Amino acid sequence: MATDFAKKEKPYELFDKAKRRGTWDPSELDLSEDAVHWEEGFSQAQKDQIMGTFVGFYEGEESVTRTLVPYFTIVDKLEDAPFDTVQEEMFLSTHLMEEAKHTDFFARYFEEVLGTQETEIDDYEESDYWQNPDLKEFLVDDLEAIGERMRRTARTGDQHELRYILAEGVMHYMGIVESQLAKAGYEIFENVFSDISDDLGTEIMPGFQEGIKLIRMDEGRHITNGRWVMKRLAEEDPDIVTEVYEPKVEEYLERLTGQQAADDRYEDYSFDMATLQRNVSNANLRQTIEYIGPEKFDNFGADFDIGAYGDAAAAGD
Numbered sequence: 001m002a003t004d005f006a007k008k009e010k011p012y013e014l015f016d017k018a019k020r021r022g023t024w025d026p027s028e029l030d031l032s033e034d035a036v037h038w039e040e041g042f043s044q045a046q047k048d049q050i051m052g053t054f055v056g057f058y059e060g061e062e063s064v065t066r067t068l069v070p071y072f073t074i075v076d077k078l079e080d081a082p083f084d085t086v087q088e089e090m091f092l093s094t095h096l097m098e099e100a101k102h103t104d105f106f107a108r109y110f111e112e113v114l115g116t117q118e119t120e121i122d123d124y125e126e127s128d129y130w131q132n133p134d135l136k137e138f139l140v141d142d143l144e145a146i147g148e149r150m151r152r153t154a155r156t157g158d159q160h161e162l163r164y165i166l167a168e169g170v171m172h173y174m175g176i177v178e179s180q181l182a183k184a185g186y187e188i189f190e191n192v193f194s195d196i197s198d199d200l201g202t203e204i205m206p207g208f209q210e211g212i213k214l215i216r217m218d219e220g221r222h223i224t225n226g227r228w229v230m231k232r233l234a235e236e237d238p239d240i241v242t243e244v245y246e247p248k249v250e251e252y253l254e255r256l257t258g259q260q261a262a263d264d265r266y267e268d269y270s271f272d273m274a275t276l277q278r279n280v281s282n283a284n285l286r287q288t289i290e291y292i293g294p295e296k297f298d299n300f301g302a303d304f305d306i307g308a309y310g311d312a313a314a315a316g317d
């Protein structure tokens with residue numbers, strides 16, 4: 001079966017962009033100033049607090065690098081798919097390469113700037129890198145478990161099961177890990193760096209900021225492709241929205257938001273974690289819902305608001 005290039009779809013367009021724009025090299029970023037800033041610009045308390053976000057990213061990038069392959073396998077098994085599977089696999093090849101580069105960037109950053117490769121909780125006495133254990137579970141263990149189920153389904157599942165497991169994986173990986181958790185992380189870094197830059201009167205961690213700018217451009221393509229695949233699957237079978245997408249988003253809201261009251265990770269910085277997370281969730285969930293089609297959802301609309309959702313969920317209990 002040859003790819004019909006007369007019918008170029010979104011994944012091809014994103015693949016084409018990735019060929020040109022996703023070619024930056026983590027090894028070429030200059031991190032020398034960052035090492036000095038980390039040594040001299042941060043108090044120990046500030047270091048301990050932001051270290052959790054660095055670790056979350058490092059482990060997160062490694063996790064998404066390790067768990068993307070089953071998506072290729074599922075896509076390849078689809079028959080009469082609501083999209084061109086070859087073009088989707090072409091895009092995924094750039095996605096995988098880019099995640100590997102992001103892992104490479106964080107590995108280098110830990111080595112050359114943060115001075116450790118340690119990502120285990122107990123290494124830093126004063127900080128618990130993963131204050132919400134659900135975060136690590138969602139980001140690492142659950143992605144791995146979904147990948148495992150995908151591999152099994154690819155061998156034994158029927159066409160309906162292949163579509164449903166793909167939908168679940170895409171919502172978890174691209175719909176939440178990449179578009180909710182990673183984006184909240186970028187905002188945390190931005191806020192932390194702007195606090196320290198103000199204190200020092202100079203732009204801090206320039207190598208990291210450049211790296212994150214490039215990573216965010218790559219991630220934008222991954223998220224767009226994920227939303228597009230979810231939309232196509234929902235057009236083919238609208239039940240997939242209430243049976244797969246919605247429960248996954250509800251699980252995310254229950255497990256990973258609204259727990260900031262007990263979260264003192266960023267108390268030495270000026271921003272409010274709960275507000276930051278609410279804003280990120282509102283903006284990104286609205287975009288995802290809007291893209292897939294708000295009319296297909298039972299409990300979420302285009303005006304989704306995490307605060308109102310929490311109230312409604314509590315009233316419904």
Ligand SMILES: [Fe+2]
Nearest residue numbers: 061098099102
């Ligand atoms: Fe990434």
Ligand SMILES: [Fe+2]
Nearest residue numbers: 099178219222
């Ligand atoms: Fe990504």
